[in-house]
Amino acid sequence: MNNNTVVKKVVDYIETHIDKDLSLDKIANALNYSKFYIARIFTEETKCTVYKYIQGRRLTMAAQKLVETEQPIVEIAYEAHYDSQQAFTLAFKQFYGCTPKIYRKNGVFYPKQPKISMMNSLVRYRFMYYFAGGKLVA
Numbered sequence: 001m002n003n004n005t006v007v008k009k010v011v012d013y014i015e016t017h018i019d020k021d022l023s024l025d026k027i028a029n030a031l032n033y034s035k036f037y038i039a040r041i042f043t044e045e046t047k048c049t050v051y052k053y054i055q056g057r058r059l060t061m062a063a064q065k066l067v068e069t070e071q072p073i074v075e076i077a078y079e080a081h082y083d084s085q086q087a088f089t090l091a092f093k094q095f096y097g098c099t100p101k102i103y104r105k106n107g108v109f110y111p112k113q114p115k116i117s118m119m120n121s122l123v124r125y126r127f128m129y130y131f132a133g134g135k136l137v138a
Contacts, residue, residue, distance in 0.1 A: 003041050003044065003045050006033065006037075006038070006042075007041060007046060007116065009031050010031065010042055010050065011053075011115065011116045013027055014027065014050075014053065014057065015057070015115060018061070019079070021081070024038065024039060024050055024051070027050065053113070053116065055095075056095065056112065058080040058081060059080065059092055059095045059096070059113065060111050060114070061080065062076050062077070062079070062088070063092075063096060063100075063103060063109055063110075063112070064109050064111070066103050066109075067103070067104065068109065073085060073088075073104075077089075077100075088100065096112060
């Protein structure tokens with residue numbers, strides 16, 4: 001099995017269970033791989049850790065809810081698996097560069113962490129914003 005197939009399985013599992021408690025152990029157990037193998041292959045192929053990918057996807061989905069719904073920020077924070085609105089606000093600000101309240105007020109959603117798409121072994125993760133100042137990493 002090639003690395004792209006492993007990454008695709010991990011991404012599909014994450015996307016299907018994004019609203020659940022996700023840990024590397026749970027993902028590895030569900031897919032019958034070692035967590036060390038998954039962590040290594042995922043990072044090699046995407047230049048992003050599994051944890052950062054999950055966090056980025058949840059924050060991106062939260063950003064969409066901020067713009068497209070009137071759901072209270074605290075509810076969005078809990079749905080994104082943050083224990084408090086303060087923790088969510090800090091993570092959101094680090095990721096999007098502004099607070100959730102300001103993001104909602106601006107009213108424009110842009111997906112900062114789209115779903116990873118593994119097209120072939122030559123095309124790596126091209127649409128991922130790396131967490132260093134929003135720099136696009138090829």
